[in-house]
Amino acid sequence: MQRRRVRRRSHWKWLIPVLVLLFLVGLFFASYQYVQYINKDERVKEAEIVKRANEAVKLASVTEVEKGVWDQVVYTVRGTDEQGQEHMIWVLPDKVNLMTSAEVTSKETIEGRIEAQYPDADVIRIT
Template identity: 35%
Template sequence: MKNKKNFILLGIAIFVVIVFGLYRYYIYTMQDQWSQEEMAIIAAKQHSDLIKVTRTEKSVWDKVVWVIEGKDKNDQSLLVWVPFTKDYKVDETSGAIHSELLQNGLSESQMKAKVQNELPNIKEIRLQLGMFNGNDVWQLFYRDQNHYYYRFYKFSDGRQLGEQYTLPNR
């Protein structure tokens, strides 16, 4: 009886140690991501009229860019593009960080409607804001039949930029 009780306590202790270890590993792996996101939010607030943050997205194509969505002092939806350098610091060169009112471009729902109209048979996997060749874009990652593709659409008017990029079969 005493032996059984010791095994149960040992099992519980091992379980707690494993859960704590997994928690610490998660914190360790995500720490850089959270730090970079926080730097992007601070830079966005310093270089724009952003008051309140509602959403952040990280985009990686030719460079790492965080897009911060929020509200300005007039309670209008504002987007701020915050690019990072190769050594993961905020790129604060003149004009690198810039903002745009959401009303001056296509919203996510407008962009989804446009994509469904142009490509009715695709399986959309992800639509996110980003940067492509120095342009603010909607980045579409989708599947059509047996292939995966990327397309970029200009944020301001929804015009496709560049060609479609095909990924190898998975």
């Protein structure tokens, strides 16, 4: 008489894809946490800069915070106040300079002037 073999199903087939998926999710989570940890100091600095800018002018909303490094570190804060007027605030280590939107030229205007004056030039960055 011939023995009948019972074929056992392998329950281990699903283990490797699940482990790979868990590893990828863990790697993504670890990378996200690392980036958040690295940027934490900059976010704290920017919050302090916005607070100093709000002391000069009470801003209803902040549009942009841009960092510039020259002889010293200078932050530029753009925002609008309660009346809807745009302001540009230069936050230096020792003082705060304020400009209204009438005194400021936009990046698009400057880029248009450069392209009109130098049509062959490639504008890489305007600060």
